Amino acid sequence: MNFHDVRLPKFVEVFALGQPEFATSVITTISGREVRNLDREAAQQKYLLKNCRLSQGQFEQFNSFFRARRGQSFSFRLRDHADCQVTKQFIATGDGKSTKFPLIKLYDDSVLPYWRKITKPVKDSVNIYIENQLVEAIIDDNNGIITIHEVLATGLVLMADFIFDVCVRFGSDSFTYNYAADNSIELAEIELYEVIA
Structure with a gap:
């Protein structure tokens, strides 16, 4: 597994919205009854970095972190502060x-x-x-x-x-940001996916 034993900076982690996700197939019969099959026994964690505003120094640190992971290429540690x-x-x-x-x-x-x-x-x-x-x-x-x-x-x-911690990777090979009027830098929504070994 392409894994770097480093943790996403805490000042970014605190913006993460967590989401455990199972995979279930649902088939509805002609009579209207449902047949549900659990396709994956373990839930996969997903996270969304949302409403994330950073100082210039914090942005430089996050930008370096993202580039060092080469986007989706290398997974890393995330602390899910609600469940850790x-x-x-x-x-x-x-x-x-x-x-x-x-x-x-x-x-x-x-x-x-x-x-x-x-x-x-x-x-x-x-x-x-x-x-x-x-x-x-x-x-x-x-x-x-x-x-x-x-x-x-x-x-x-x-x-x-x-x-x-949870082993995660970035959900994309790029991310979007903009410079705000208050001199902060806002990250657009960034998805993180748990890597299940």
Whole structure:
């Protein structure tokens, strides 16, 4: 994957409007009944940078960031400030064999909970617990895999606290901007798409 391990500047991130999107095919029968098929199990995040006004210095930084990513060519980290942190998240129950576990976030629901795979944890933000006891572990910041030093014994519960970013790319190879009367520079709507590994 063409990925640069850099984060979109925070002064731009705060303008992002988030949108989780599933893919569903809907077919209506002759009788009027619907048949719905889930085409993609995981939601893809989309973001829209909207109403984004920057100072001259901020614009120079964003412009450099966009050009360094070569438009859509390279993905990067985005912090979704509305959805970026979990505390004491259940990760796994020991099977007596495994030492590696993927980070996940649970979106709880009494009918059908949703598990989201986390691949871009923030460096040094992850705490790992076994039965509520803090333990040392190796965290891969670029795929979200936890490696503990000993096999997780059968029935023991692994949990984690962490902050995470989303791997995104620009939705276009260009962007539009204009110089405003108040000396700020306004970015037109810029789309960002989650890159699912």
